[in-house]
Amino acid sequence: MNTERYQRQIILKGFGMEGQERLTMAKILVIGAGGLGCPALQYLVAAGVGLIGIADHDVVEISNLQRQVLFGSSDLGLLKVEVAAKRLKQLNPEVKIILHPVSIDKQNILEIISHYDFIFDGTDNFESRYLINDACTLLKKPLIFAAVSGFEGQLAVFNVEDESGIKTNYRDLFPVSPATGEIPNCSENGVLGVVPGIIGTMAAGEIIKLIAGIGKPLINKLLHYNLLTQEQYEINISPSDEYKQLDSKADFMNHYKENTSQSYMEINLQQMNELRNHPSTVIIDVRERHEFPQLDSNIYKQIPMAEFAGFASSEIEQQNIILICQHGIRSVAAAETLHQKYGETKNIYSLKGGISKWRRHFLTKQHE
CATH class of the missing domain: 3.40.250.10 (Rhodanese-like domain)
Known part of the structure; x- marks a missing residue:
């Protein structure tokens, strides 16, 4: 490890060499190399996280460039994970990067996330959010959640115990997934490009805090941010009894079994x-x-x-x-x-x- 690269954070009181060494040992999976994933990846790699996995099956489209700052016009049509890895290696060649150019689904998610210490959900649809949440809850993986729409963003830390030994997950906040298409994502509603940049960077900060053991991460809290007013507030999250916990792989697979009655x-x-x-x-x-x-x-x-x-x-x-x-x-x-x-x-x-x-x-x- 080249300590000169990280000297500005190593000299921080409360972080020090111990914090840097913790980052070097950490393994983080970023699901979604989009508007949220790009800034999070840049700052995690720059900070010196030892190993980062990137999961995304999409290719770069021109509509991505307004907010997905790892990509440029010459990257159109290329796999996001490959372009991102190339840029990130230029930023910090010390970080090991593993690519998962696949769509995360019930068949592969448990295997993929089992190799990582922290999971960042930067996806933009409810189906993926619930799948990632349930898999992380089952495998007891800390989950950093972020979402954006329009001029607003949200951020939370799940599956980590607070000082009272209580931990919550996404279903404690929203027990039941909305029906497909019921709530538009940012592709439908729109989003100002800087909003995922802000929230994605804040998510990287939460991950670093968790790894280094500094500050007060958003454990059992949902942060809501509004760009137009620069206002933000927190909502406390408590355990809910309005959903059934998936306690085994069999429960998980049965819950996400294929819907054979699809009618269209x-x-x-x-x-x-x-x-x-x-x-x-x-x-x-x-x-x-x-x-x-x-x-x-x-x-x-x-x-x-x-x-x-x-x-x-x-x-x-x-x-x-x-x-x-x-x-x-x-x-x-x-x-x-x-x-x-x-x-x-x-x-x-x-x-x-x-x-x-x-x-x-x-x-x-x-x-x-």
């Missing part, structure tokens, strides 16, 4: 275009009316989610119903709503990845 099909652009030419097909755009790009109303029927419940109460004549939205999240929720009404009597589809994934096609069609 997620399709790609080619499949959508083939169905579009089929008689008795309607394509419904469930985005709000202010969202871009605007689509041809002769092809796409716009029924915003805010109006969808009323629309769903009326009869749809067509046999094939295709739902689309910006990122393929709200369209899934709409598909589930229609299945509750029609069951197996109609063919219900959702465009996977939404307009954003197939943006070039939709933009081209607008200018033909």
